[in-house]
Amino acid sequence: MKYLFRKHTLYVMLSFLILVCIPANIFAVESVAGYVTVQSALIIGLIATPICYFAIHFIKACFKYDDKLDAFGVHGIGGIWGAIATGLFATKSVNPAGNNGLFYGNQEQLLHQSVGVITTIVLANVGTFIILKIVSLFTSLRVSKEDELMGLDLSFHDEPAYNTDVDDQTIMNHPFTKTITS
Numbered sequence: 001m002k003y004l005f006r007k008h009t010l011y012v013m014l015s016f017l018i019l020v021c022i023p024a025n026i027f028a029v030e031s032v033a034g035y036v037t038v039q040s041a042l043i044i045g046l047i048a049t050p051i052c053y054f055a056i057h058f059i060k061a062c063f064k065y066d067d068k069l070d071a072f073g074v075h076g077i078g079g080i081w082g083a084i085a086t087g088l089f090a091t092k093s094v095n096p097a098g099n100n101g102l103f104y105g106n107q108e109q110l111l112h113q114s115v116g117v118i119t120t121i122v123l124a125n126v127g128t129f130i131i132l133k134i135v136s137l138f139t140s141l142r143v144s145k146e147d148e149l150m151g152l153d154l155s156f157h158d159e160p161a162y163n164t165d166v167d168d169q170t171i172m173n174h175p176f177t178k179t180i181t182s
Contacts, residue, residue, distance in 0.1 A: 027078030028045055028085065059073070
């Protein structure tokens with residue numbers, strides 16, 4: 001909780017805006033495109049940001065899953081919210097071939113959207129589990145802790161990821177590198 005109230009730099013705030021807010025809005029609103037009014041899309045997008053923020057900072061910490069790019073917190077949760085929001089905000093005035101959502105008198109559409117979301121989550125998890133089990137028969141799913149700490153660019157490719165003025169000897173003599181390699 002202290003993360004919410006600590007002092008943030010301009011860089012952190014701009015990064016959050018560019019890397020979380022905008023993609024969260026896009027993934028939520030693209031799910032409802034063609035079924036909701038512009039005003040509803042704005043509301044859905046505004047609600048998507050705090051939902052994705054919660055997923056990134058609290059759900060990830062709770063379940064301790066490895067997602068360095070927060071793909072699940074933004075893409076997954078934003079898409080889930082957008083699919084559920086379709087069941088809330090959809091209107092035939094935008095798309096006569098579609099159905100109205102809950103806010104336009106059709107609670108059944110919210111049920112259909114929720115079933116679709118749950119089915120998608122189950123299918124994605126089962127499919128991923130099967131694929132990972134098959135891959136794990138042939139290779140390890142994770143690199144060693146030492147390789148990960150050193151960096152895969154050095155441990156797998158024998159070269160630094162970024163061109164810097166620091167030579168290889170300086171990197172290998174760095175105390176952090178020495179503790180990993182010894």
